[in-house]
Amino acid sequence: MTSTNTTSSSADVLFQPFQIKSLALKNRVVMAPMTRSFSPDGVPGENVAAYYRRRAEGEVGLILSEGTVIDRPSARNEGKIPFFHGDAPLAGWKPVIDGVHAAGGKMGPQIWHVGAVAHPFADWAPPAPPESPSGLVAPGTARGQAMSEEDIADAVAAFARAAADAKRLGFDTLEIHGAHGYLIDQFFWSGTNERTDRYGGATLAQRSRFAGEVVKAIRQAVGPDFPIILRVSQWKQQDYAARLASTPDAMTDWLLPLVEAGIDILHCSQRRFWEPEFAEIDGAHGLNFAGWAKKLTGAATISVGSVGLSGDFMAAFAGESSTPVGLDNLVERMQRGEFDLIAVGRALLSDPLWLTKVRMGHREHLKEFTAAAMAELVM
Ligand SMILES: Cc1cc2nc3c(=O)[nH]c(=O)nc-3n(C[C@H](O)[C@H](O)[C@H](O)COP(=O)(O)O)c2cc1C
Numbered sequence: 001m002t003s004t005n006t007t008s009s010s011a012d013v014l015f016q017p018f019q020i021k022s023l024a025l026k027n028r029v030v031m032a033p034m035t036r037s038f039s040p041d042g043v044p045g046e047n048v049a050a051y052y053r054r055r056a057e058g059e060v061g062l063i064l065s066e067g068t069v070i071d072r073p074s075a076r077n078e079g080k081i082p083f084f085h086g087d088a089p090l091a092g093w094k095p096v097i098d099g100v101h102a103a104g105g106k107m108g109p110q111i112w113h114v115g116a117v118a119h120p121f122a123d124w125a126p127p128a129p130p131e132s133p134s135g136l137v138a139p140g141t142a143r144g145q146a147m148s149e150e151d152i153a154d155a156v157a158a159f160a161r162a163a164a165d166a167k168r169l170g171f172d173t174l175e176i177h178g179a180h181g182y183l184i185d186q187f188f189w190s191g192t193n194e195r196t197d198r199y200g201g202a203t204l205a206q207r208s209r210f211a212g213e214v215v216k217a218i219r220q221a222v223g224p225d226f227p228i229i230l231r232v233s234q235w236k237q238q239d240y241a242a243r244l245a246s247t248p249d250a251m252t253d254w255l256l257p258l259v260e261a262g263i264d265i266l267h268c269s270q271r272r273f274w275e276p277e278f279a280e281i282d283g284a285h286g287l288n289f290a291g292w293a294k295k296l297t298g299a300a301t302i303s304v305g306s307v308g309l310s311g312d313f314m315a316a317f318a319g320e321s322s323t324p325v326g327l328d329n330l331v332e333r334m335q336r337g338e339f340d341l342i343a344v345g346r347a348l349l350s351d352p353l354w355l356t357k358v359r360m361g362h363r364e365h366l367k368e369f370t371a372a373a374m375a376e377l378v379m
Contacts, residue, residue, distance in 0.1 A: 028340065051377040059104075114182050271314060
């Protein structure tokens with residue numbers, strides 16, 4: 001770092017180490033999980049390993065993999081999404097984590113089941129009908145079939161096996177994908193969970209039973225010291241305005257039991273990290289989702305959403321470009337300890353050296369994000 005370099009000093013808070021259980025991170029920056037669909041037959045290859053290794057070489061403290069699916073026939077909705085089960089896919093993941101470690105990074109897979117959500121662009125069908133709590137992809141919209149209690153028990157066991165495999169392969173943590181309207185979130189959401197058995201109910205706490213069972217089974221599989229991350233969101237891709245918890249009390253009822261079941265870090269997904277979660281309580285500059293989740297549960301939290309870029313990621317899917325923007329708001333929030341870690345998605349997808357440039361204050365070298373970057377594994 002040079003003394004002429006203002007960004008480097010103001011961004012220092014991003015470069016503080018962080019430790020939780022067995023996970024020691026050299027800085028506070030997390031690569032957000034991003035589906036890339038470059039794994040034919042569900043097997044990540046050398047190109048995928050090189051892509052993640054490049055981000056570790058670019059100093060990213062913790063890398064979360066793209067969503068990688070459990071052993072259920074309809075867990076994915078596109079043919080090049082990687083599996084996190086089976087001999088060949090797991091053998092494909094081994095060089096990924098070894099490469100990240102060799103470059104001084106840490107990594108966890110994001111363990112996923114898409115539920116009833118279809119891929120937005122791919123004309124691809126899973127080998128079995130899509131499955132979800134009530135056979136609904138959105139309120140009032142049927143797709144696939146409702147899961148039986150046997151299906152649910154098998155899905156819980158499949159999550160646990162994936163977790164055991166993550167630890168066995170040498171990953172440092174894992175993230176459960178409980179956000180964005182996919183399977184676990186479909187249980188949380190009253191609009192897609194109309195079950196009348198013990199996996200449904202009028203309260204969010206009742207509809208969290210499936211997530212709680214997944215968390216407990218994973219904790220059992222990985223032991224007490226291995227940190228478990230849970231990604232949650234209020235918004236759904238089916239409905240950006242949807243909210244699971246509209247008050248802090250409701251948020252506590254939702255998230256605290258999951259933390260007590262074994263979650264160490266809540267990854268609170270927002271499209272724009274600076275948006276207040278409960279502005280009616282603490283104002284337009286109030287705590288964001290990760291800030292409230294940390295305050296209400298005591299868990300460590302990760303925030304995310306449009307860090308360093310002018311437009312949000314849904315705009316990216318619509319083909320819009322985003323230009324680099326400053327990090328002052330982020331730095332201020334992290335200096336106040338609002339949340340512990342910050343995830344960065346598109347900026348790292350399109351530039352493996354983004355964090356190095358931020359550390360060195362090379363703002364002029366930060367890249368614009370274009371939708372074209374999503375079509376390749378940028379090295
Ligand atoms: C190409 C792409 C794929 C994504 N895939 C996933 C995914 O598999 N799992 C997930 O939880 N979020 C996924 N996301 C959301 C990102 O993790 C992140 O929350 C979002 O991009 C906002 O961060 P950003 O504004 O820094 O890009 C994806 C985003 C993009 C752009």
